[in-house]
Amino acid sequence: MAVKARDGLDINGFLTVPVGKTGAKLPMVVLPHGGPFGVFGDGSYDIEPQLLAAAGHAVLQVNFRGSGNFGRAYRSTGARQWGGAMQDDLTDATRWAIDQGHADPARICIYGASYGGYAALMGAAKEPSPYKCGAGYVHGTGAAARLSSEHVRLVQATTSVAWTVCRAVQARALSSQNA
Numbered sequence: 001m002a003v004k005a006r007d008g009l010d011i012n013g014f015l016t017v018p019v020g021k022t023g024a025k026l027p028m029v030v031l032p033h034g035g036p037f038g039v040f041g042d043g044s045y046d047i048e049p050q051l052l053a054a055a056g057h058a059v060l061q062v063n064f065r066g067s068g069n070f071g072r073a074y075r076s077t078g079a080r081q082w083g084g085a086m087q088d089d090l091t092d093a094t095r096w097a098i099d100q101g102h103a104d105p106a107r108i109c110i111y112g113a114s115y116g117g118y119a120a121l122m123g124a125a126k127e128p129s130p131y132k133c134g135a136g137y138v139h140g141t142g143a144a145a146r147l148s149s150e151h152v153r154l155v156q157a158t159t160s161v162a163w164t165v166c167r168a169v170q171a172r173a174l175s176s177q178n179a
Helices: 047-054 072-076 085-099 115-126 149-178
Strands: 002-004 010-016 026-030 058-063 103-113 133-137
Touching (some): 010 047, 026 085, 047 058, 085 103
């Protein structure tokens, strides 16, 4: 996928959908990568998007500003943009997926690890309208301390739900492999 950010910067990424579900309004998980600098999504096989797609979800992975592999100038556009323009890129790509009919706006979650965990928590706090849940793990940034107590309760609850869903999807995938 390719989209213009609200400030005109070109951003790209990958939309993984369940087999045969292209263009359907699907529940979607926005999965920001860790890092954030130097790390990037290249479209190679990754088990998380595949497990989520197998469970019927679209998965959006965005190479937001600061991501690697797009040159020094692109990487430097992410400097001092944690929670700022980097976050806007994720939201702009999410809105693109809604506008294109790929995502059901009532069923979108953002979740990730490391910087992706920070971005998930910040997304749920900064622009909660597109996200119905947000969960982050191994973020280590103290991001939860910057959120209101209401958002912390939301994140704690959705993290528990996310892990329950992940375990169920993994069990389903394993049982179909063994069948």
